[in-house]
Amino acid sequence: MKLPFIPEDAPFTGDQKSWLAGFLAGMQSAKAMVGSQAGALLKSGAVSAPILNVFYGTQTGNAEALAMDAATVARGQGFAPVVQGLDDVSIEEFSAMERVIIAIATYGEGEMPDNTQLFWEALSASNMPQLPAMQFGILALGDTGYDEFCQAGKLLDVRLEQLGAQRLVDRIDCDVDYEDMAEEWINRVIPLANDGSAVTPKADTIPAVVKSIWNRKNPFPSTVTINSLLSGKTSAKEIRHYEFDLADSGLSYETGDALNVMPINNATLVSVLLQRLIIAPDFVPEGQIKTIDELLTYSYEISTPSREFLAAIERQAEDDFFSHVMSGGDKEALANYLWGKDTLDLLNLNSSIIFSPEEFLALLKPLQHRAYSISSSPKQHPGSVHLTVASVRWQADGREHQGVCSTFLADRIIDGGKVGLFVSPNKAFRIPDNDDAPMIMVGPGTGIAPFRAFLEERQVLNAKGQNWLFFGDQTRAADFIYEEQLQKMKDSGLLTRLDLAFSRDQKEKIYVQTKMHEQGADIYEWLEQGAYFYVCGDATRMAKDVDQALCDLISEHGDLTSDKAGEYVNNLKREKRYLRDVY
Template sequence: MTVREVFPEGPLTPEQWQHVQALSRVVGSDQARWLSGYFAGFDAALVRLGQGEVALAAPGAVPAASGRTLTILYGTETGNSTELAKALAAAAAGRGLSAEVVDMANYKPRRLKEEQDVLVVVSTYGEGDPPQPAVGFFEFIEGHKAPKLDGVRFTVLALGDSTYEFYCEAGKRLDRRFEELGAKRLLPRVDCDIDYEEPAAAWSAEIVDLLAAELAELPAQASPFAAVPVAAAASAYDKRNPFEAKIIDNIVIVGRGSSKETRHIELDLDGSGLSYEPGDAVGIVARNDPAAVGALIEAAGLAADAPVTIKSETKTLGEALERNYEIMIASPRFIDQWAGLSGAAELERLRAPENAKERLAFLEGHHVVDIVRKFPLPGIDGAGLIAGLRPLQPRLYSIASSQAVTGDEVHITLAPVRYDLHGEGRSGVASAHLCDRIELGETLPVYIQANPHFRLPAGDAPIIMIGAGTGVAPYRAFLQQREADGHGGRSWLFFGERNFRSDFLYQIEWQSWLKEEVLTRMDVAFSRDRADKTYVQHRMLERAADFYAWLEEGAHVYVCGDATHMAPDVHDTLIRIVESQSGGGRDAAEDYVRKLQADHRYQRDVY
């Protein structure tokens, strides 16, 4: 019998119940009794405040210990901002400050004028755009309906990737806009690259210290909660402590003669306690190709066994480059480092802000090893080489299975990245690791990355799933889940790939689901079977009347795939379908699609 069978979620939201279930798996009996007493005291404090069940059951900021409301707003695409926002709230709680943590996707923007202290954690998507779930929040605050925020104080933590031209632009936009609306800045904005942990922790500590210092100046009775020591939680597997999962299957799922390679990979999570839902991703902590490591060490004129120190730990240079650093894609940070050491005029020129576009074009055409070869530095040591490198980041892959069906297994669908640059074959870090250098039975570190913005609807609401290539992976999980749950809701899949005979991924499974009516409809587009290339958006237009009818009947739309071409083309096609079928103009159609997004009926998982 599970905990869920004994204690249904009651007044908790599904997300809150998820947290309770996750916690129940990692606490012992003593810790459970401690938590029981803690929450009993917490409830008593709420009753004294006159909050009672209202504070627990309904959104709304609990008064901070300083007498001001404290709200932590986050906008996220991959979950990093979520983790940072929750960690910030925990740090604040440890200092007697009570904060409400709210996803921008679920926040009612008109509440802004009622806020007092707002801490913003937001990532940037692509070339300066906000995360997809936060688009509605940005449209409101940057629009003419945004209220004056004269009584609001704020600070912004911006996450981004410096290899993009508009680095941390979403955070910069909110920072500017809050100021324009009259809000007072608590701390200067902090911009974080992909290795965000240390600057984010420093920002979090500084803002908590500032607010806690204000609290200390108030009379003791102003604080509704006393600081409560937090019990040490049992170890859990996550991004910082990944689980060593065994590779139990790794097969090519394209046919003979295919112009690309696509694999179905199964990982064993037995003993991890990890759980996931359809729509989530698995994070894989991969290693760099030893051949690429060797090429970089050779280009730098160094020895693989030369010692280097990373955060007080000594390793060989070869081990550090294989496990700790991004050595393929170069970044502006590396240009800064190498320009400073080499004095190369070309690199110095690329550092200038006005040459941002030229710098990004240079980075697209040069990996780290190419820069080291082009601008050699005789006499450099290992520390000098790694100083400009960014930490090696895990890679996320959409999960292609439902845990209700596969149990302790997690499945992914992967197409290895391979290309030529400067006359040499290059490959993606994680995809090449999985496809070329790991054997069945071996293990690799993994964790689960939740994606609450790509979820099946409750009950039997119809769903329309649009995916190209490996973007079909989460829909396999969706249909496995619906079959396991016995839901009878209609489902429609649009799938695109290159060739019908070789690239119809999971064809037998789709056909089986069609026969069993788990999948109601399927439209396919194989772009290279005909002279005139056909993609999923063309099939959508051909079925425009039915597509719009499904929307009007409450269908939820999902898009998974390439963010550069496929996703924007599908988005534009969705607007065109609404415009042509509703009889309204383009503006009305765009409003319709925005309403779908605001109602969480249009969700995207793009990369």
């Protein structure tokens, strides 16, 4: 089990810090002693500041970063914050805690993030003890574009209430532009956790926290140095390799992190939309200082329709079928109807649909960055960061439809043009600390991105651990991206095994999990030898099937019932040897 994180700048001396870390780690095995022991410890004066437990449930690192922010604020107010992932605490330890702040993201379709699933299972069990002594606050992260907005945070909030814990403050549900709301909430909740025992330290005794200056509000303007097509001419796809110059920006990253790209909309689409709505491009809407052309180009999502936009269209469209799927309550039917339709398609449902510029803007969401798994190792490519991106394009209603960001990268960065970038650290998705540990990586399609980085990293480190990659896509001839580099890695022995699944090269579909089944005995043996199992790529279909295949092969080759195989997989998760970066 991972040691709790006691921040570098915690208000302890070095000795106190290592002692406290040891003490807390000891408590993890001693179970259920946390509250009383920590209380005694505090009363004895050995540690002057009261403990505040700050947890995060995260998939891609946002909630973890907010937990760190909360810890910084708590420290400034005289608490001794202890930051942990929700997979780093046993339910007995959790039950004994008194002051708890949780930052939690939602994943899948209203699901818990990977690092929260086992904790949630335990917390929702019928024999879970009551928590009358606990005070808690929940900061939920989500995206209103999903049906089940902030569902994980909502579930946790209700469950803690059912268990008798007291809210310090109401839960906050944050959308994609969460920074300001989250900061305000953190600043509100921490003082409420203070029962008088936390004494604000002198300002000059609080060490400054160093944060990257590059973030969503201030992305680093980087130059694209390489934009090359990886897919072959006959491919049904367009997967591209990008390299960005980091110059002396100070923007740093680690393998496993995601790079966020701030896109700019397609000028042609902006122009067609304005024509359709009969709005002059240089019109400045009420309350704005920029022209509508600029606003639609740089500031609003103009492709994927928002819920508010859909509802407004439904009111005007007089389209029986659309009204039926909108009001019928069948989410799948609505998703199927909307699949591939953008804002313009919906406006065109009926030529009489019209909005004023102000009404139209009010129905759009702010333009958001897109995340991409970094495909380079900074050790192998100092000063540069690489991405592997599938350009999203499809034909419908006689015109090409485009994904905003992937085609911005592919088509709309004119020579020397800059791209706004910032990094989302993903500390949970890293190569093993132990260079000798074997790695099994499953990454079809663009899912290969972080594994190219992992392999490059191990190459530089001269790590001796064995590496096994499962890769695939539609055809070998056109979709075997990074073939030359992977082949070299294979020849040099860095890549111990490479299993390929090209789905459309034969009558029957062959997927990565087909190959996993074929190699089940060896995968099981690798796992028994301490291998880490990584998955990256499509979340909705591939990652679920790979998870099932993993359980199946463990059951077969470990000679275990499916329940026991499930427990084996849960142990991999607890040991942080089953890690996923899926989207």
